[in-house]
Amino acid sequence: MNAYELIVNILTALGAYEPVLNIFKAHGAEYVLKVIIVFVEIVVLMAFVLVTVMFLTWMERKVVAMVQVRYGPMVTGPRGLLQPVMDGIKLMGKEDIIPEKADKWLFTLAPFIVFIPAILVFVPIPFGDYLIISDLRVGLLYIIAISAISPVAILLAGWASNNKYSLLGAMRAVAQDISYTIPLALAAIAVVLFTGSLSTVDIVNAQSGTWFGIIPKWFIFLQPLGFILFLIASIAEMGRIPFDFQESESELVAGFFIEYSGMKFAMFFLAEYAHLFAVSAIVVTLFLGGWNGPIPSFLPAFAVPLVSLVYFLIKTYAVIFFAMWLRDTVPRVRIDQLLNLGWKIMVPLALLNLLVTGFLVTILANGVI
Amino acid sequence: METDELIINLGPVHPSTHGVLRFKLRMDGEIIKDCRIVLGYLHRGTEKLGEMKTYLQFVPYTDRLDYISAMPNNYAYVKAVEELAGIEVPLRAEYIRVLAMELNRIVNHIVSIGSLLLDLGATTMIMWGFRERENALQLFEMLCGARMTFNYIKPGGVREDIPDGFIPKLNEFIDDMEKRIVDYEQLINDNEIFLMRMKKIGVISAEDAVNYGMTGPALRGSGVNYDIRKYEPYSIYPDIDFRVCVRSEGDSYARYMVRIDEMKESLHILRQVVDTMPKAEVVSSPKYGIAPMTGTASTVMTYFPRIFTPPQGEVYSRIEAPKGELGFYIVSDGTTKPYRVKIRSPSFCNLTAIPEMVKGLKIPDLIAAFGTIDVVLGDVDR
Amino acid sequence: MSGIIKGLIVTMKHVLHIGNRPTVTIQYPYERMKLSPRFRGLHAVDENACIGCGICEVNCPNGTITIVKYGTRWFPQFNIGMCMFCGLCVDVCPMNAIKMTGNYELADYTRESLIYTPERLLFSKEVKQ
Numbered sequence: 001m002n003a004y005e006l007i008v009n010i011l012t013a014l015g016a017y018e019p020v021l022n023i024f025k026a027h028g029a030e031y032v033l034k035v036i037i038v039f040v041e042i043v044v045l046m047a048f049v050l051v052t053v054m055f056l057t058w059m060e061r062k063v064v065a066m067v068q069v070r071y072g073p074m075v076t077g078p079r080g081l082l083q084p085v086m087d088g089i090k091l092m093g094k095e096d097i098i099p100e101k102a103d104k105w106l107f108t109l110a111p112f113i114v115f116i117p118a119i120l121v122f123v124p125i126p127f128g129d130y131l132i133i134s135d136l137r138v139g140l141l142y143i144i145a146i147s148a149i150s151p152v153a154i155l156l157a158g159w160a161s162n163n164k165y166s167l168l169g170a171m172r173a174v175a176q177d178i179s180y181t182i183p184l185a186l187a188a189i190a191v192v193l194f195t196g197s198l199s200t201v202d203i204v205n206a207q208s209g210t211w212f213g214i215i216p217k218w219f220i221f222l223q224p225l226g227f228i229l230f231l232i233a234s235i236a237e238m239g240r241i242p243f244d245f246q247e248s249e250s251e252l253v254a255g256f257f258i259e260y261s262g263m264k265f266a267m268f269f270l271a272e273y274a275h276l277f278a279v280s281a282i283v284v285t286l287f288l289g290g291w292n293g294p295i296p297s298f299l300p301a302f303a304v305p306l307v308s309l310v311y312f313l314i315k316t317y318a319v320i321f322f323a324m325w326l327r328d329t330v331p332r333v334r335i336d337q338l339l340n341l342g343w344k345i346m347v348p349l350a351l352l353n354l355l356v357t358g359f360l361v362t363i364l365a366n367g368v369i
Numbered sequence: 370m371e372t373d374e375l376i377i378n379l380g381p382v383h384p385s386t387h388g389v390l391r392f393k394l395r396m397d398g399e400i401i402k403d404c405r406i407v408l409g410y411l412h413r414g415t416e417k418l419g420e421m422k423t424y425l426q427f428v429p430y431t432d433r434l435d436y437i438s439a440m441p442n443n444y445a446y447v448k449a450v451e452e453l454a455g456i457e458v459p460l461r462a463e464y465i466r467v468l469a470m471e472l473n474r475i476v477n478h479i480v481s482i483g484s485l486l487l488d489l490g491a492t493t494m495i496m497w498g499f500r501e502r503e504n505a506l507q508l509f510e511m512l513c514g515a516r517m518t519f520n521y522i523k524p525g526g527v528r529e530d531i532p533d534g535f536i537p538k539l540n541e542f543i544d545d546m547e548k549r550i551v552d553y554e555q556l557i558n559d560n561e562i563f564l565m566r567m568k569k570i571g572v573i574s575a576e577d578a579v580n581y582g583m584t585g586p587a588l589r590g591s592g593v594n595y596d597i598r599k600y601e602p603y604s605i606y607p608d609i610d611f612r613v614c615v616r617s618e619g620d621s622y623a624r625y626m627v628r629i630d631e632m633k634e635s636l637h638i639l640r641q642v643v644d645t646m647p648k649a650e651v652v653s654s655p656k657y658g659i660a661p662m663t664g665t666a667s668t669v670m671t672y673f674p675r676i677f678t679p680p681q682g683e684v685y686s687r688i689e690a691p692k693g694e695l696g697f698y699i700v701s702d703g704t705t706k707p708y709r710v711k712i713r714s715p716s717f718c719n720l721t722a723i724p725e726m727v728k729g730l731k732i733p734d735l736i737a738a739f740g741t742i743d744v745v746l747g748d749v750d751r
Numbered sequence: 752m753s754g755i756i757k758g759l760i761v762t763m764k765h766v767l768h769i770g771n772r773p774t775v776t777i778q779y780p781y782e783r784m785k786l787s788p789r790f791r792g793l794h795a796v797d798e799n800a801c802i803g804c805g806i807c808e809v810n811c812p813n814g815t816i817t818i819v820k821y822g823t824r825w826f827p828q829f830n831i832g833m834c835m836f837c838g839l840c841v842d843v844c845p846m847n848a849i850k851m852t853g854n855y856e857l858a859d860y861t862r863e864s865l866i867y868t869p870e871r872l873l874f875s876k877e878v879k880q
């Protein structure tokens with residue numbers, strides 16, 4: 001079940017689907033309706049992600065401010081809620097500078113290559129019951145593959161800017177991304193061992209229900225180590241403090257986007273927060289039960305997706321809040337320490353986790369215990 | 370494996386150089402082979418200005434040397450002038466001076482630790498630090514009317530007596546600060562990432578530190594028990610009970626810990642000063658300070674030494690500023706202006722040890738080591 | 752790990768304002784801090800006290816002050832763009848004619864408007880007979 005079917009169902013319930021379909025059928029073009037519905041889905045997803053991302057920039061400022069006993073943005077709109085809009089307007093009004101020695105094509109291309117995967121990664125994420133664009137059978141693989149595109153773009157941006165700092169920043173970002181994708185994937189595979197499926201919907205469904213009626217069947221309880229590894233690795237992949245080498249401003253001034261300005265800078269910025277949202281959503285999907293939650297039985301059928309969406313968002317924002325909270329507490333580690341941590345601690349631990357999980361799954365499956 | 374060397378220019382406009390300092394780094398990949406410090410971007414000719422201005426006019430300029438902790442700068446210069454001219458200072462004035470200087474030491478260490486953490490990428494500490502600093506600055510504002518450039522300590526005493534309501538507010542600040550330091554320590558001290566970045570980074574041995582002329586917390590972090598307040602006591606420090614904070618490791622973490630300990634010691638000193646401060650009407654020596662003002666402005670003419678000529682001679686006097694040994698060397702030719710003023714600033718001497726510290730480390734370590742040295746570029750370039 | 756957790760707890764205490772850790776920001780243009788009476792801001796010259804002696808002019812380290820004719824008498828004029836608010840002019844005035852007000856919002860669009868003529872500085876204190 002995905003969002004397409006949900007829309008069709010809603011239209012049918014409203015009695016609008018059949019007549020509309022008939023109109024298109026009369027012209028022998030049913031596929032046009034399909035395209036329109038898919039288009040609507042895409043627009044809704046884009047709008048949702050962009051609004052969320054804008055909200056996240058506001059939230060980040062507010063959380064930082066709360067930790068640092070400040071107020072944060074207060075002037076534009078109620079408690080500064082319109083600040084991201086103002087920032088967007090400001091950034092659009094900025095001069096778009098392309099450095100003279102830069103490789104102009106790649107320099108312009110890079111922000112788009114960063115931005116598009118950041119949106120694409122949301123395709124197989126189940127926001128709620130039915131609320132998924134496409135339930136790919138290789139959903140998890142798709143997510144990991146898509147997020148592996150962004151290092152390429154970062155390297156492009158760093159190289160095209162023709163600046164020592166941005167090149168260093170890009171190299172660091174790539175080294176970091178590559179070395180942390182491995183523990184990330186390994187920790188995710190441990191989850192897949194339980195479900196036997198890469199589909200995100202299957203993973204979420206496997207986490208429904210409870211043990212003893214109280215403890216929800218989330219994978220965080222089966223995979224505590226995997227959860228911690230995945231969380232750390234995904235924070236590292238996002239490039240947030242404590243692992244924000246790509247832009248570590250006290251060393252590299254601004255890392256790979258040092259030369260960017262105006263809308264191009266805004267694209268990097270938005271992609272960063274879209275990434276944050278995506279990664280948190282994946283953490284929730286894999287370990288925190290996705291959209292599962294106690295859904296009262298008296299609710300009408302059409303309300304179930306909404307309630308599940310609320311559960312999903314609450315969990316996602318909790319993870320996001322944790323990432324922001326962590327950012328305000330810890331300093332940045334050094335690049336070589338980060339790589340050491342990745343290769344010498346995280347990868348062995350992830351492998352160990354995988355091994356133990358494998359044993360566990362085999363034992364359970366064969367009914368030894 | 371040998372690779373091409375890369376010359377990287379860090380600064381002069383760079384977020385973590387605390388002003389306008391330039392490092393020329395010869396890098397092998399990420400490893401620093403050689404570091405050269407290029408100075409002078411903030412040179413304002415303060416020493417020459419000292420020769421152009423009268424003794425009294427120069428005091429506000431000393432505020433601008435190390436603008437984070439201006440009180441000790443005032444005092445160091447004034448102390449030299451007083452030694453030159455043999456001025457007696459009322460006891461209460463000395464107490465007020467020490468009070469102001471120790472308060473400023475706390476402010477300096479807060480800023481130093483805060484900006485160190487900011488360089489490491491943790492933004493919270495500096496905000497918390499600035500909250501306390503704000504309280505301290507309000508105390509300074511009550512005391513002398515300015516928040517950073519005080520011009521408060523003058524030859525012969527201090528500019529004005531402590532205002533009403535200052536001592537209760539100060540006590541409040543001390544109590545508050547004690548709790549806040551606990552917060553800082555919880556946030557920073559045991560943080561594994563901070564330890565990873567600080568321990569065994571930027572190590573300098575006691576011998577090297579002495580040879581480079583390092584002073585202050587940077588030297589004491591290397592295990593040298595040297596504090597001019599004890600070694601060559603001045604003002605009322607002989608009567609005050611305090612401990613010199615020393616750590617033996619000589620790495621960045623030791624220098625950081627010395628600062629935290631010194632803040633606690635300064636609070637201890639502040640308490641003693643508040644408790645034992647003598648009551649007196651006069652806060653500046655009658656001959657050289659402002660005579661106590663009584664009556665309305667139009668009836669009493671204040672006496673202020675507009676022409677101040679110390680005898681011929683020369684003097685070098687030094688104090689323990691928050692950043693290290695701050696010395697003023699003044700040659701007087703018997704006129705109203707000094708013949709020569711030379712400033713021995715702690716930031717400058719401590720900075721020279723950086724290339725030795727960071728050889729073989731990486732750029733992030735350079736930033737961390739530089740942060741623990743705690744320099745202010747106004748003090749380096751003068 | 753334990754160190755980071757300790758830090759997380761302390762930051763959370765600040766988020767939730769547990770134990771006297773309030774938000775301290777002052778929303779500047781809307782709220783203002785209380786200045787101490789000794790605050791050294793823009794100068795003001797007592798019209799009745801000043802004798803136009805020029806001692807402040809001589810003693811100002813920056814050459815901020817010039818004595819100009821205003822009406823029938825001579826008064827100091829301040830070029831605030833050059834002033835460092837050290838307060839020396841206040842100290843040296845034999846008549847205690849200069850005082851410093853709490854006005855610190857002195858930014859302006861032109862350099863000329865930074866020159867404060869006696870017209871903008873003078874105030875007259877009621878002299879009790």
Ligand code: SF4
Nearest residue numbers: 801802804805807844
């Ligand atoms: S303000 Fe004071 S010092 Fe200046 S001219 Fe007037 S009386 Fe003289």
Ligand code: SF4
Nearest residue numbers: 811834835837838840
């Ligand atoms: S405050 Fe200082 S700089 Fe300003 S006019 Fe007075 S003496 Fe000159």
